[in-house]
Amino acid sequence: MTGLGFTRADFPEGFVFGTATSAYQIEGAKFGGCGPSHWDTFAATPGNVERAEDGALACDHYNRWQPDLDLIANAGFDAYRFSMNWARVMPDGQRVNPEGLDFYDRLVDGMLARNIRPYATLYHWDLPAALADKGGWRNRDVASWFADYTETVMSKIGDRVEATATINEPWCVAWLSHFIGAHAPGLRDIRAAARAMHHVLLAHGRAVEVMRGMGLNNLGIVTNLEGSTPVDDRPETIAAHERNHALYNEWFLSAVFKGEYPKAALEGLEPHLPQGWQDDFPTIQAPVDWLGINYYTRKRVVNAGGAWPQIAYTPGPLEKTAFDWEVDPDQLRHFLTWAATEYSGDLPIYVTENGMAGHDYLLDGTCPDPQRIKYLRDHFAAARQAIAEGTPLRGYFVWSLMDNYEWAAGYDKRFGLVHVDFDTLERTPKDSYHAIRAALRE
Numbered sequence: 001m002t003g004l005g006f007t008r009a010d011f012p013e014g015f016v017f018g019t020a021t022s023a024y025q026i027e028g029a030k031f032g033g034c035g036p037s038h039w040d041t042f043a044a045t046p047g048n049v050e051r052a053e054d055g056a057l058a059c060d061h062y063n064r065w066q067p068d069l070d071l072i073a074n075a076g077f078d079a080y081r082f083s084m085n086w087a088r089v090m091p092d093g094q095r096v097n098p099e100g101l102d103f104y105d106r107l108v109d110g111m112l113a114r115n116i117r118p119y120a121t122l123y124h125w126d127l128p129a130a131l132a133d134k135g136g137w138r139n140r141d142v143a144s145w146f147a148d149y150t151e152t153v154m155s156k157i158g159d160r161v162e163a164t165a166t167i168n169e170p171w172c173v174a175w176l177s178h179f180i181g182a183h184a185p186g187l188r189d190i191r192a193a194a195r196a197m198h199h200v201l202l203a204h205g206r207a208v209e210v211m212r213g214m215g216l217n218n219l220g221i222v223t224n225l226e227g228s229t230p231v232d233d234r235p236e237t238i239a240a241h242e243r244n245h246a247l248y249n250e251w252f253l254s255a256v257f258k259g260e261y262p263k264a265a266l267e268g269l270e271p272h273l274p275q276g277w278q279d280d281f282p283t284i285q286a287p288v289d290w291l292g293i294n295y296y297t298r299k300r301v302v303n304a305g306g307a308w309p310q311i312a313y314t315p316g317p318l319e320k321t322a323f324d325w326e327v328d329p330d331q332l333r334h335f336l337t338w339a340a341t342e343y344s345g346d347l348p349i350y351v352t353e354n355g356m357a358g359h360d361y362l363l364d365g366t367c368p369d370p371q372r373i374k375y376l377r378d379h380f381a382a383a384r385q386a387i388a389e390g391t392p393l394r395g396y397f398v399w400s401l402m403d404n405y406e407w408a409a410g411y412d413k414r415f416g417l418v419h420v421d422f423d424t425l426e427r428t429p430k431d432s433y434h435a436i437r438a439a440l441r442e
C-alpha cells in the first residue's frame with residue numbers, strides 16, 4: 001500500500017494520471033512578446049489582489065519549461081493539462097505573435113519527447129486587455145474573437161495534442177468575475193454577468209465548431225462543480241441553495257447537454273440576457289467528446305436577503321485547507337456520478353483539477369505536506385467509488401504541478417506537488433510528489 005492508498009492496478013486499464021497548470025499562473029507574462037491581459041490590469045488595480053501581485057514573472061516557466069516537464073515525467077504522470085495564454089498568442093487580440101506560437105509548439109514537442117500526453121486548454125482566463133477594452137465577455141463578438149484565436153493556435157499544435165478543452169471553469173469566467181467581482185475584470189453587474197454567462201457558452205460552441213471544421217477531435221469543456229449545502233431547512237435557505245446550485249453547477253452543463261438554462265437561475269438572469277439568446281443553443285450544443293470536472297470543496301449556503309439571488313456562504317465544521325476551503329471528498333464522488341447521470345451519459349469524464357492549498361514550507365531541503373497526501377488519498381478513493389458506481393471516469397489531473405500565482409490570492413496559496421521558492425524560483429518536490437511517484441511507478 002502506498003501513501004496515497006492506491007497503485008495503477010486499482011484503476012481501470014488505460015486510466016490517465018496527470019497534473020495540471022495554467023499559462024498565466026506559471027509562465028511569466030513579461031517574456032516572449034506576450035501582451036497585457038485583463039489579469040495584468042486587474043492586479044494593477046489597488047485592492048484586487050493580495051499584495052498587488054501579478055503574473056509578470058510567476059514561476060518563470062517560459063524559460064524553465066524543460067526541467068518542469070522533467071518533473072512531470074519523473075513523477076510518472078501520463079499526461080499534462082496545460083493552457084495557452086491568449087495574450088501571448090495574440091498580444092493585442094488580433095496580431096499573431098510568432099514567438100508565442102513557437103513557445104507552445106516547443107512545449108508540446110517537449111511533452112511528446114518525454115512520453116507525456118498533451119491535454120490543452122484554450123482559455124484559462126488570460127483575455128487580452130485590448131479585447132477587454134471592447135467589452136470582453138460582455139460583447140457578443142467575443143465568440144468570434146475566440147474562434148479566430150482557436151483556429152490560430154490549433155493550426156500550430158492541434159496535430160499533436162491528445163485532447164483539447166475550450167473554456168476552463170465558465171462559472172469563474174462569468175459569475176465570479178462579473179457578478180461577485182473577485183476575478184478579472186472585477187465587475188459587479190448583473191447585466192454584465194448575464195451576458196458573460198451566455199457568451200462564454202457561445203464562445204465554447206464556436207470553438208468546438210471551428211476545431212471540428214479543422215478535423216480535430218477529442219474536444220471538451222471543463223466545468224467547476226462545488227458542493228452546495230443549505231445551512232438549515234427554512235424555505236428561504238433552500239431557495240438560496242437552489243439558486244446557488246443552478247448558477248454554479250447546472251447552468252453550463254444544462255446548456256451544453258440539454259440546450260436549456262435551469263429555471264432557478266433564469267428567473268433572475270433572463271431580463272438581462274442578450275436578445276435572441278434562445279437561438280444560440282444549436283451552437284452551444286455542438287457535440288463534445290468528453291467532460292472535464294474541477295472539484296475542490298463545498299460551500300454552506302445561507303439566505304443573504306436583499307436582491308436576487310440572495311446567496312451568501314458561511315464557514316462549516318469540516319477540516320479546512322489553507323484557503324479555508326472545507327474538505328469534502330464524497331462530493332467528488334457525488335458530482336462525477338451526478339454529471340454522468342444527468343448530463344454527459346456515456347461520454348468520458350475526467351477530473352481535470354483537484355488538489356488543495358497548504359501552509360507548505362521547506363525543512364532541511366524537503367517539503368512535508370501530510371495534509372495534501374491525505375487529501376489526495378481521500379479524493380482518489382472517492383473517484384474509485386464513482387467508477388465502481390459505473391461512472392465513465394477516464395482520468396484524473398492533480399492541481400497543480402507546482403506552487404503558482406493563485407489569482408486574487410497571489411503567491412501564498414500553495415497548491416503544488418512541487419514547492420517553488422518565489423525569490424530564487426528553485427523547485428523542491430514535496431512529500432506528496434514523492435507519494436504520487438510511488439503510487440504511479442509501483
Ligand code: FCB
Pocket residue numbers: 022025168169172224294353399406407415
Ligand atoms: C481553479 C482554477 C485554477 C486554480 C485552482 C485552485 O478554480 O481553475 O486555476 O486557481 O482553482
